Amino acid sequence: MTYELYSQIALSEDIPEHGLKRGDVARVVERIPPESSDPTSYVLEVFNALGESMNVIIVNANQIEPLQNDEYFTVRHRELA
Secondary structure: OOOOOOOEEEEOOOEHHHOEOOOOEEEEEEEEOOOOOOOOEEEEEEEOOOOOEEEEEEEEHHHEEEOOOOOOOOOOOOOOO
16 A cells, blocks of 8 residues: 555554554655565654654554544553663
């Protein structure tokens, strides 16, 4: 699946090196085309509950998934490493 720029997505797995959990929501800010057999990567911007930018990360396409209309947003405290 290809994600449009500025679309919101959910993480499909934990990304512990950034303190992120499966289900956290982020915004796609750049698509990185694959080289050879590598998967497409995406640059994501992660925001806090107030809409303030918290982090910018790069993930593979298989680490994200589209938001669904039967899902709820939730809030959790940031886990500092």
